[in-house]
Amino acid sequence: MISGILLKGYSGFYYVFAEGRVWECSLRGRFRIRNQEFLPGDRVKILPGTGNKGTIEEVETRRNxxxxxxxxxxxxxxxxxxxxxxxxxxxxxxxxxxxxxxxxxxxxxxxxxxxxxxxxxxxxxxxxxxxxxxxxxxxxxxxxxxxxxxxxxxxxxxxxxxxxxxxxxxxxxxxxxxxxxxxxxxxxxxxxxxxxxxxxxxxxxxxxxxxxxxxxxxxxxTPGFSSLYLPHMKREELTDYFREFQDAGECRFADCQHHKEPNCAVKAAMEAGEIQQSRYEHYCQFLEEVIAAERRY
Ligand SMILES: Nc1nc2c(ncn2[C@@H]2O[C@H](COP(=O)(O)OP(=O)(O)OP(=O)(O)O)[C@@H](O)[C@H]2O)c(=O)[nH]1
Ligand SMILES: [Mg+2]
Ligand SMILES: [Zn+2]
The missing domain is CATH 3.40.50.300 (P-loop containing nucleotide triphosphate hydrolases)
Structure with missing residues (x-):
């Protein structure tokens, strides 16, 4: 068997890149029975057949x-x-x-x-x-x-x-x-x-x-899109993705969410022009979405 990466599924065939070329593969029966969904990027093991034909025998757990x-x-x-x-x-x-x-x-x-x-x-x-x-x-x-x-x-x-x-x-x-x-x-x-x-x-x-x-x-x-839900996360995690907030200094409250709290260093940095206004506004909007989603889980 050889290892490869699934490029796409199309009309019941799966195109796998392995050993420098593309293989047209069908699925081993048990995958069809389990009704397993494959994604482009899935790491698979294929059994080569004649020419460029092959069968997908195994699929690895996704890294992301x-x-x-x-x-x-x-x-x-x-x-x-x-x-x-x-x-x-x-x-x-x-x-x-x-x-x-x-x-x-x-x-x-x-x-x-x-x-x-x-x-x-x-x-x-x-x-x-x-x-x-x-x-x-x-x-x-x-x-x-x-x-x-x-x-x-x-x-x-x-x-x-x-x-x-x-x-x-x-x-x-x-x-x-x-x-x-x-x-x-x-x-x-x-x-x-x-x-x-x-x-x-x-x-x-x-x-x-x-x-x-x-x-x-x-x-x-990939197809273009104009809207996107945020992934599920805790509200505290959101600042991990707004790295510049970490350099803003100390807020009055140690657990400040940088939203509506008084004496917030992040908000002050935004007002002083050190943090982009668009970034701060998006953070506030995302925070509200994350909090609303927390309630649903
Ligand atoms: N002037 C200019 N036009 C470009 C450039 N790149 C793409 N375009 C044009 O932008 C338009 C859209 O290009 P696509 O490649 O179809 O855009 P896409 O992101 O694949 O769009 P979706 O498949 O709908 O997500 C086409 O008319 C292209 O000719 C560029 O560098 N300069
Ligand atoms: Mg396109
Ligand atoms: Zn703050």
């Missing part, structure tokens, strides 16, 4: 899994946003950071479509972004790669992050996830499309999660 996008055992998640069209949804970005970090997956922020100009230039009217665009995430310790699938800028840097790892693209519809896969692996020719104003999603919007071989790594294209 994400709900949105639905995938297992990834090392790294690229949180993809466009600098314009559509403008970045920072609430979704902060949610994704929480979801991914809570599953011990490393997030890397991708800002695509930089050929269309920088965020600052587009920011004059109704400015909801910080003056430095998304650059402040770098100061928070997150990696940020600026790319354009049209000019090729940043793609070599992105490929280096992909190599040797299992990676997933996550983000809203129309930001250019499928275009990125095409730009990195031109042979794949995935369908991409303009975001239709009426439907608010791409015309050739991606509908399935699929891992693909991309240079020396694996990369999953």
């Amino acid at each position: 899994s994400l709900v949105r996008p639905t995938i297992a055992n990834v090392d790294q998640a690229f949180l993809v946003f466009a600098c314009v069209s559509p403008t970045p949804d920072l609430n979704l970005l902060d949610r994704l950071i929480v979801q991914v970090a809570a599953s011990q997956i490393k997030p890397i922020i991708i800002l695509n479509k930089i050929d269309l100009g920088s965020l600052e230039e587009k920011n004059t009217a109704g400015n909801t972004f910080p003056a430095d665009g998304l650059d402040f995430y770098r100061e928070l310790g997150y990696e940020l790669v600026k790319v354009s699938t049209k000019t090729g800028e940043g793609l070599a840097e992105l490929q280096e992050h992909i190599n040797g790892k299992v990676n997933v693209l996550a983000g809203p519809s129309g930001v250019g996830k499928s275009s990125l896969v095409n730009a990195l692996s031109p042979g794949l020719e995935l369908k991409t499309g303009d975001v239709s104003r009426k439907l608010k999603r791409g015309r050739h919007t991606t509908r399935h999660v699929e891992l693909m071989v991309c240079g020396e790594g694996l990369l999953a294209d």
Whole structure:
């Protein structure tokens, strides 16, 4: 038997990457009987048959899994946003950071479509972004790669992050996830499309999660989404995902939730401009959601 990684399931077949090539596999009967759900990224053992055919004999316990996008055992998640069209949804970005970090997956922020100009230039009217665009995430310790699938800028840097790892693209519809896969692996020719104003999603919007071989790594294209529930957690855990709050100093109450308490150092740091307002606002919103969810469990 040989070990491999499930790329996708399609029409009753499972495509497994093992020993440098793709195997078209069927399932051993007991998996069908148990009605076991497989996810792209699942580690499997296959029995090779003739040609590229094989059978999935075993599946390993998952190291991690994400709900949105639905995938297992990834090392790294690229949180993809466009600098314009559509403008970045920072609430979704902060949610994704929480979801991914809570599953011990490393997030890397991708800002695509930089050929269309920088965020600052587009920011004059109704400015909801910080003056430095998304650059402040770098100061928070997150990696940020600026790319354009049209000019090729940043793609070599992105490929280096992909190599040797299992990676997933996550983000809203129309930001250019499928275009990125095409730009990195031109042979794949995935369908991409303009975001239709009426439907608010791409015309050739991606509908399935699929891992693909991309240079020396694996990369999953996924359907875009605009809403995301936070993972289940205790309210105290939320500050783990807002690292900058740790440097704010001492609050009056040792168990301060940095929400409505008086003499809160985090709130003071936000008012002094040391913590981004958007980050603080999202934290407060997420905290309310986590507390509401606590009651349901
Ligand atoms: N100007 C510019 N347009 C881009 C760039 N990358 C992608 N696009 C365009 O953005 C649109 C959406 O691209 P897709 O790759 O389909 O977006 P997606 O993220 O896969 O969308 P979903 O599959 O719906 O989640 C297409 O019209 C692309 O041509 C870029 O770097 N610059
Ligand atoms: Mg797509
Ligand atoms: Zn506080």
